[in-house]
Amino acid sequence: EDQVTQSPEALRLQEGESSSLNCSYTVSGLRGLFWYRQDPGKGPEFLFTLYSAGEEKEKERLKATLTKKESFLHITAPKPEDSATYLCAVQASGMGTGGFKTIFGAGTRLFVKA
Amino acid sequence: DGGITQSPKYLFRKEGQNVTLSCEQNLNHDAMYWYRQDPGQGLRLIYYSQIVNDFQKGDIAEGYSVSREKKESFPLTVTSAQKNPTAFYLCASSPDRDNWGYTFGSGTRLTVV
Numbered sequence: 013e014d015q016v017t018q019s020p021e022a023l024r025l026q027e028g029e030s031s032s033l034n035c036s037y038t039v040s041g042l043r044g045l046f047w048y049r050q051d052p053g054k055g056p057e058f059l060f061t062l063y064s065a066g067e068e069k070e071k072e073r074l075k076a077t078l079t080k081k082e083s084f085l086h087i088t089a090p091k092p093e094d095s096a097t098y099l100c101a102v103q104a105s106g107m108g109t110g111g112f113k114t115i116f117g118a119g120t121r122l123f124v125k126a
Numbered sequence: 127d128g129g130i131t132q133s134p135k136y137l138f139r140k141e142g143q144n145v146t147l148s149c150e151q152n153l154n155h156d157a158m159y160w161y162r163q164d165p166g167q168g169l170r171l172i173y174y175s176q177i178v179n180d181f182q183k184g185d186i187a188e189g190y191s192v193s194r195e196k197k198e199s200f201p202l203t204v205t206s207a208q209k210n211p212t213a214f215y216l217c218a219s220s221p222d223r224d225n226w227g228y229t230f231g232s233g234t235r236l237t238v239v
Contacts, residue, residue, distance in 0.1 A: 055216050055230030116168035
């Protein structure tokens with residue numbers, strides 16, 4: 013069964029304490045993997061798209077990496093304003109109507125304390 | 127500013143009522159989507175539309191209906207047949223079905239009273 017699993021469910025950090033969020037997936041025919049940030053009561057905001065194993069992308073304190081089985085979102089020296097839920101989504105081919113499907117993970121809630 | 131506008135932000139539905147959630151975009155995107163978000167679960171696709179006057183069922187379409195009469199608008203109706211409608215509903219768009227970076231609206235929280 014095609015799945016996207018994010019861990020941990022919640023992560024509490026002190027300001028400046030670097031860490032990583034994990035997104036593991038089991039799908040066939042990966043087309044792309046996405047990371048989004050979602051603040052409470054708001055819609056997700058697009059962060060990154062990764063297309064192939066070995067690819068890395070950075071934005072401010074965030075760095076996303078991709079292997080054949082998982083992706084990591086590394087947060088370096090986080091600040092309280094980085095507190096949010098981070099969603100991972102995988103798009104794979106040959107799975108549904110139109111020839112591909114997007115599967116979202118349940119997210120990791122990040123809390124950064126000053 | 128270009129973006130997606132969802133309204134209302136909060137909506138309350140009585141038993142047996144149909145309610146309609148609005149979604150409007152000014153991004154000139156061809157594809158639009160409706161997702162449902164429940165605590166502890168990933169977003170689940172309700173319906174999507176790639177072009178005007180055409181739409182397809184997603185994974186959880188039962189109890190929902192949509193229309194796409196204009197490129198900018200993709201309203202979602204939650205019918206009385208949807209037995210557990212309390213959730214956070216998100217509308218999204220992308221330039222086309224093959225462009226993968228979704229732009230999301232700010233969501234509508236629907237509660238059954």
